[in-house]
Amino acid sequence: MKLPTSFVVVSAVGASYGAALLLKDYLGGERYKAEHEILGKTVIITGANTGIGKETAKQLAKRGGRLLLACxxxxxxxxxxxxxxxxxFNKNVVCKELxxxxxxxxxxxxxxxxxxxKRIDVLINNAGVMSCPKQHTSExxxxxxxxxYLGPFLLTNLLLDKLKQSQHARIINLISPVYKRTEMNFEDLNSIxxxxxxxxxxxxxxxxxxxxxxxxRRLEGSNVTVNCANPGVSKTEIGRHLPMGQSKVSGGMLSPIMWLAMKTPVQGAQTSIFLAVDPxxxxxxxxxxxxxxxDSIAKCALDKDAAKRLWLISEKWTRLSS
Structure with missing residues (x-):
């Protein structure tokens, strides 16, 4: 019995789509499936109204946390x-302007x-911008x-007292592997x-x-830890200034490839969730x-002298030490 051509085509398309979903799920990395709860813990997430930040907030809210969405x-x-x-189903979610x-x-x-x-148990420095046209902050x-960088630097340092009031506090900073491609240009940090x-x-x-x-290093011996999370290349609003995000033609042509290669916000949030809750x-x-x-850390990020120099400059620029 010969199957109708339409049936064969639909079946092939369905099978191809299913295979693509499986491949995308595989490329996006494993989901953090451990069901550890964070009842009674207070979590601050910057940029939690969209993308990875919002998906991280959803999962931590499901685990019983008190969420401060800093946006x-x-x-x-x-x-x-x-x-x-x-x-x-967690009403303990609050919006805060930041x-x-x-x-x-x-x-x-x-x-x-x-x-x-009373205290902060987890601070997730998630918010960020990427490859935008030159512009300046209020300062x-x-x-x-x-x-x-400077915003999270100031925010984190000002919240250290509240973090130290937690039994085990965690600071999570989101980064990108592109940090490996450069060195700190101390002669022109502000890109003047x-x-x-x-x-x-x-x-x-x-x-x-x-x-x-x-x-x-400064928190050694305290009850506060700090780690970095690489969410991977995820499809979020942060890429709106990239060429493919501004061109409808190139964006349309590359969209199937990018859909497969890029993580979803849910996939990109998994490492942040893991770092926030894993005992x-x-x-x-x-x-x-x-x-x-x-993951291994590139040599450029292990330069203690550069880190100390940057810290001192950042203290002065943000008036943290004043």
């Missing part, structure tokens, strides 16, 4: 909050947290260096003399790596994780 746009944050509550491009906003956010929260820092969007992004992520290493990481600090497994 610049409160309207978008409220939409995300309602979605997280609907999916997790603009990492403003030291004043960061200090205002920290004051509110200190006034309202005239180059945008990527300011939002991706030269600006390349990709290089500025790489610089900001190397700064996060150096900061994490130095912070881990085996209580004393692990100063490490880098990819796909929920420890």
């Amino acid at each position: 610049r746009d409160l309207k978008k944050c409220e939409i995300a909050r309602n979605e997280i509550i609907d999916e997790s 603009d990492l491009a403003s030291c004043e906003s960061i200090r205002k956010f920290v004051k509110t947290v200190k006034d309202e929260e 005239l820092f180059e945008w990527q260096f300011g939002v991706n 003399n030269f600006y390349d969007p990709k290089e500025a992004y790489a610089q900001s992520k190397l700064a996060v790596m150096l900061f994490s290493q130095e912070l881990a 085996g990481l209580e004393k692990v600090s100063g490490k880098l994780f990819t796909n929920s497994k420890e």
Whole structure:
């Protein structure tokens, strides 16, 4: 009996799509399936209204955490909050205004947290920008260096007292492997003399790596750990300034390939979730994780002298030490 051509075509398309989904799931890495709960713990996630941040918040809310969604746009944050509550059945989710491009906003956010929260158990520095046109923060820092690094540097340091009040606190900094491609340009940290969007992004992520290493050393012997999470190349709004994100033609032509190669926000969130809840990481600090497994750290991020120099500059620029 000969099957109808339409049936054969539909079956082939369905099989191909199913195979593509399986391959995408495989390429995206394993899901963190352990069902560890975080009842009674307070978690701050920056940039939690979209992408990886929102998916991380959903999973941590499902595990019973108290979530503080730290976002610049409160309207978008409220939409995300309602979605997280609907999916997790956890009403202990709060929106807080935080603009990492403003030291004043960061200090205002920290004051509110200190006034309202007994302690912070997990801080996830998730928010970031990538390869954007040259612009400046409120304090005239180059945008990527300011939002991706100086903002989290100030926020984390100002929250250390609250983190130390937790029995086992965790700081999680999201990075990108592009940090390996550069070295800190201390002669032009603020990109005054030269600006390349990709290089500025790489610089900001190397700064996060150096900061994490130095912070881990400074926190040795305390109850606070700091680790970096590499979420992988994920399809989120952060890529809107890339060429393929601005061209409908190239974006359309490459979309099937990018769909397969790039992680979904859910897949990209797995390492952050792992670092936030896994009980085996209580004393692990100063490490880098990819796909929920420890990864090697490039030599450029292990330069102690560069890390100390960057720290001192960052203290001065953010007026942390004043």
